[in-house]
Amino acid sequence: MKIGREVTPKSAICTSTADTITVRGKDLCSELIPNTSFTDYFYLLLTGQAPNDTTRKVLDATLVSIAEHGFVPSIQAARMTYAAAPDALQGAVAAGILGCGPVILGASQNAGELFHRIAQRVDAGEALDVVVKATVTEMRAARLPIPGYGHPLHKERDPRVDALFNVAREAGASLRYVEIAEAIEAAIPGIVGKELNLNVSAAIPAVLLGTDFPVTALRGIPILARTASLIAHLNEETTQPAGFALSYHASQAVEFTG
């Protein structure tokens, strides 16, 4: 049955014949495979353009920053899944990716949209500090979390934040969204009553939106980055099994309340 308005599926990404594969206007085999890095190719697939040096440096830094942080829930879920179904690596990777949601790992998207809305109001003539204060106050009143602020382990500023801000500065990216991100961080204690410092999930959009990375694809950063880490962990699982041991220790802590 026909669902929605669109009848013809259209795409600008790739077309192919028996002899050629054309991606974003480039011949895959003669123009891309010989000399394109995976990071550049990701950006080309996404935007249709090659990244400039600034964008490439910032994009690489964000992917490196969020890929790995030890036995976080998404890694545990994936290692348990692989232990149970070791013939389907793709299933264990998928289980890990499914934990890339708004609460942890996937908050970059929500933080980026927040920064974007604030930037638009500033563009329309409002003062940054006024917009920030109003926005945080409203979110607080609505009991919404402020995405990208506060971290269960890194109570002081998450160390990845300054590392990313430094990369952005040195690469010559616009620091506009870094300023917005820091204005929110500065406003939080007065409104929330405690510090909630910037974490990596806010720093990623803060630096990427200062390049020409599309705001709609921000959740793609933690998803792609974590996929690399998931493959590493699942490869480790083949020689050093941890999945079932993790589930054992977790289950030992369970209190039955029935």
Next chain:
Amino acid sequence: MKIGREVTPKSAICTSTADTITVRGKDLCSELIPNTSFTDYFYLLLTGQAPNDTTRKVLDATLVSIAEHGFVPSIQAARMTYAAAPDALQGAVAAGILGCGPVILGASQNAGELFHRIAQRVDAGEALDVVVKATVTEMRAARLPIPGYGHPLHKERDPRVDALFNVAREAGASLRYVEIAEAIEAAIPGIVGKELNLNVSAAIPAVLLGTDFPVTALRGIPILARTASLIAHLNEETTQPAGFALSYHASQAVEFTG
């Protein structure tokens, strides 16, 4: 409950404190985020080592080669899923990754294991052409597919094969597994009765096993590569919806046999 022998979950990948995150012995914030490409980081996560120039070039080329090939089944599954559940990008990416199996997309793992087994027998003193002929004959007798040979569109050699072989040659990788892969291709017509030429899923292990890439992680290549493409397609879906239109056209072709 305790499942399996291992009681303590162990990992050599990452540890962290409130102030630092250490990945494979490097400080993430001061040593990795500032100047590591995503490709290098993937290799470091996986192996604990930085790649040399040869490995990096071959690894990038393989990731670029398999990421995108238009509206293949995994992309269609993901775009349909995102159209139905647009608030969960991670779910649509996961749906796409789940199609990375032994029949298409994930055959690199199976092809790499085949090459590896042949190489071990050659190491033990058998002649390459004898081992190849025996192996293909046995697989054929058992009605097993020969993973990485034959392609529904690229009936002549998949153009990505030579592109990857050229990268391996120019980067100075060992060509040992390329020779094994080509020996199988040459043996197929006499045994199977028709040409089944090398496709990208055999070319990927053929070049990667000539560097120091671990054979157990080969399926990680199409999974990571396709994730980049899935994010690009799903970002396109937000402005140019195709998922439901694809399902409409497919459903029009269905014959009800009940």
Next chain:
Amino acid sequence: MKIGREVTPKSAICTSTADTITVRGKDLCSELIPNTSFTDYFYLLLTGQAPNDTTRKVLDATLVSIAEHGFVPSIQAARMTYAAAPDALQGAVAAGILGCGPVILGASQNAGELFHRIAQRVDAGEALDVVVKATVTEMRAARLPIPGYGHPLHKERDPRVDALFNVAREAGASLRYVEIAEAIEAAIPGIVGKELNLNVSAAIPAVLLGTDFPVTALRGIPILARTASLIAHLNEETTQPAGFALSYHASQAVEFTG
């Protein structure tokens, strides 16, 4: 690291020893396996209670109503996934379930929450028709879809709606949410400017909320129901392959715009 406030994982669902498994206070082996239907067990797992006759009849009817509707997107995605990865049935089922989102298949949750909010305002003293008119007008102004109304194939009322309403009536369920659902249907033409008739995704919460089914678990109905259908389709795929043929026909319709 510790994420969130809760330190001890607690659950009231199941506990076990070497000799016994206790589910919701019942001994699984002596009290449940011998004489419990799967529908009753689902309800027991979810709520801790056995369903009464009314709830059971309505619950069975809703599960039957939404399980299967031919080659809809979730089924196509699953059959394509299974064709590519036939050794991982669980992955193909997961791919199908991932399409249970707010746009199609999963809208029962959103419709149920809408009915619940309206019921609460009526409980607080407002008139049903006033609340309904205000609610639909606000949703329309905010360009929100009205979940559970309109269907791409069943332009007249989806035939499953009356079938479910009849089951609810004959089983003696409260018809309060059916009245709310129909009040919305009646209000839509005057506000939206065209008919958008009740579909199965609104009828499911309309009848279930008239029993003691928890509103928070409504999306579980299409997920559980569709899982049954996915298993049937994937079993058919093993003898009558359709996944790749579906993707072929869909890809034939694609227009390349790059």
Next chain:
Amino acid sequence: MKIGREVTPKSAICTSTADTITVRGKDLCSELIPNTSFTDYFYLLLTGQAPNDTTRKVLDATLVSIAEHGFVPSIQAARMTYAAAPDALQGAVAAGILGCGPVILGASQNAGELFHRIAQRVDAGEALDVVVKATVTEMRAARLPIPGYGHPLHKERDPRVDALFNVAREAGASLRYVEIAEAIEAAIPGIVGKELNLNVSAAIPAVLLGTDFPVTALRGIPILARTASLIAHLNEETTQPAGFALSYHASQAVEFTG
């Protein structure tokens, strides 16, 4: 592109018009929704037939037996996933289902295929005890696990086994595969050197294959059953969060070996 031989996607399961939905030859709205249990509908979808009383009783018992066993890995993976991405119930269910593999939860398929192969050899004239002894000896020599035997908690026979065998006996199912399953159990100590008693994953095919349930769909039993339990656990997670607490306790046990 066209992959595989089949050009026309065919299905015998469902067809529909604007007014009617026909499933397996029955009108969904007038013949099925009013009076079909979900278990019966699952069997109808899968086989095209209504189950007889014996099949229904055995099918219900198997679904009830495997649905829930507390905080096993699949449940933990799902609760962690839902804690991270609470707006996508379908994603958390999918993460749980992905752990239905050959090692745990999904072993019913592998056990059923084992019983089926043994039955075929007995049909061809070999003696049961000879076939069983030869089969177990070969599997042991090949270091293959014997699917459905041994349990980490239930060292004595898993209590679900006798419960299922009793249902099969009382329902009048053929006990042929129960005999095969018990013959394997009896043969194991002499070959393996220790007892590995029947667990639920062997008991499920032992009883279902004695009805007319299709052997190819056996992994569907734990998948469908566990989906019901996953929905119950994830509904509990909304009011009694455990996902992050589970991951915290598991991570506390990790030993870093880098």
